[in-house]
Amino acid sequence: MSTQTDNTSNTPSNDPSPKKGATGWVILAFFIIGFGFSLLSGWVGFPKLLYKEVPHPIDFNHALHMDLVYDGCDSCHYFRKDGSFSGSPTLDECRDCHGFVMGINENEEKFAEEYVLEDKEVPWNNYAKQPDCVYFSHAPHVKGAEMDCATCHGDIGESESLRPYQENRLTGYSRDIWGWNMSRLGEPEYAPRMKMMDCVNCHVEQTDSKGNCFQCHK
Amino acid sequence: MEKIPSHTKKRHFGMVIDLDKCTGCASCMVACYSENNISFRDEESVKMLSTNWIQVFKLTNGKPFPDTEVCYLPKPCMQCDGKHFGHSPCVSVCPAVATDFDYPTGIVSQIYTRCFGCRYCMAACPYHARKFNWWDPVWPADMEKYLSPDVSPRMRGVVEKCTFCYHRFQRARQQAYNEGRPEDIREDEYQTACTQACPSNAITFGDLDNPDHAVYKLKNSRYAFRLLERLNTNPSVYYLSTREWVHRAADNYLEHEQPAFSEEQQA
Numbered sequence: 001m002s003t004q005t006d007n008t009s010n011t012p013s014n015d016p017s018p019k020k021g022a023t024g025w026v027i028l029a030f031f032i033i034g035f036g037f038s039l040l041s042g043w044v045g046f047p048k049l050l051y052k053e054v055p056h057p058i059d060f061n062h063a064l065h066m067d068l069v070y071d072g073c074d075s076c077h078y079f080r081k082d083g084s085f086s087g088s089p090t091l092d093e094c095r096d097c098h099g100f101v102m103g104i105n106e107n108e109e110k111f112a113e114e115y116v117l118e119d120k121e122v123p124w125n126n127y128a129k130q131p132d133c134v135y136f137s138h139a140p141h142v143k144g145a146e147m148d149c150a151t152c153h154g155d156i157g158e159s160e161s162l163r164p165y166q167e168n169r170l171t172g173y174s175r176d177i178w179g180w181n182m183s184r185l186g187e188p189e190y191a192p193r194m195k196m197m198d199c200v201n202c203h204v205e206q207t208d209s210k211g212n213c214f215q216c217h218k
Numbered sequence: 219m220e221k222i223p224s225h226t227k228k229r230h231f232g233m234v235i236d237l238d239k240c241t242g243c244a245s246c247m248v249a250c251y252s253e254n255n256i257s258f259r260d261e262e263s264v265k266m267l268s269t270n271w272i273q274v275f276k277l278t279n280g281k282p283f284p285d286t287e288v289c290y291l292p293k294p295c296m297q298c299d300g301k302h303f304g305h306s307p308c309v310s311v312c313p314a315v316a317t318d319f320d321y322p323t324g325i326v327s328q329i330y331t332r333c334f335g336c337r338y339c340m341a342a343c344p345y346h347a348r349k350f351n352w353w354d355p356v357w358p359a360d361m362e363k364y365l366s367p368d369v370s371p372r373m374r375g376v377v378e379k380c381t382f383c384y385h386r387f388q389r390a391r392q393q394a395y396n397e398g399r400p401e402d403i404r405e406d407e408y409q410t411a412c413t414q415a416c417p418s419n420a421i422t423f424g425d426l427d428n429p430d431h432a433v434y435k436l437k438n439s440r441y442a443f444r445l446l447e448r449l450n451t452n453p454s455v456y457y458l459s460t461r462e463w464v465h466r467a468a469d470n471y472l473e474h475e476q477p478a479f480s481e482e483q484q485a
Contacts, residue, residue: 079396081396082389082392082393082396083389083392083393083394083395083396083397084392131331132370132371133329133330133331133370135385135388137388137391137392137395139392139393139395139396140391140392140395140400143395143396143398143400144225144395144400203223207223207224207225207226208223208224209222209223209224211223212318212320212321212322212327213315213318213320213327213329213332214318214320214323214325214327214329214381214384215223215320215322217327217329217331217332218368218369218370218384218385218388
């Protein structure tokens, strides 16, 4: 009986059956290709679309300067009397040493000619610039919690060249405050990423509380 | 309930406003506008329609001349902490945690990027301290350059309110950290803009729980009262007045009811 039914059922549908199987494989293949394509375009292509690389005005060599200054990072990045942080040095501060073209290397010449002699502030790219709604003060972190600069900024003090700066085309903010890895798996090589949860995690670990909204938002 | 960061000292900032000293000049309002980047409209003569974080009201005793008396009442956000600590009327209704009771300072925070403008908090606030931005702020040409970078400007569709100039607290704390005395902020280091702008020193600001601060003594004065005290909102803003009718105006007293303070008792 079974063979009979098999035969009867097989005979009429004998021709399309292998075709049906093949169509299934074709659909699966298309799905996998499409899925892979979507993943690639989302994970690889989209970041390229969203972020543009902005060239640095001067390829600053931190390592070279660290050998010449007396007070490490504090020589150029210091606290003002009111507790605010100076950030990137101003032209006047650079001018203390760079009064004229010294001819050390290309970058130094470019800096002296284009900025010092022209009396123009250098539009440094700020990797860690936070959105307007965020309040951040260096003083409680550096003076209060005695954190090292490298904990958040990585080993930038030992770098000979500035790493690429990427800007979000929509918001204009640095890619650093999002974190370079789209999947957010693993740590970026240079420094920890700085999204809200990254701040929160460290605060919970160190102070037992993520703090109140007003502590970091304005 | 939020946990307080382990290194943070707990304070309860508050204000005492002496209504007998207030002349109604509205310097506090002007100072507040410029300190907190508050936007204004083309037509600002009707103050009830404008966005302001502190508003001066005019009260009268309703008696004909020559018994007419006037009292001006500046009204910032009361920074209520509710019947049980932290249960402010606005905080308890906010569906987005955009407003929160700041335990270390006793100030009710308002985070504009989190607010989506449902205005529940405005309905819940018995003091009308909150204002809704119906339009994006527009400043006359070049005036944007004078905005304070310490306070973020608000966009259309969010609620804003007085924050006791919280950025000034941040600034004072930052300096304290820099000088190696973390969490030790002196009374004069953190004062709100309205307090400093008041020409008749009617406003006093400080830590209500700190016996060294001026507000600690003033809030316990027999002339002190708070607005709508019987709602148990427990406001952080106290008022002083030696006049009974002003005390009576501070709450919805029925005819037979008496405010806690009465001139006859004092006499």
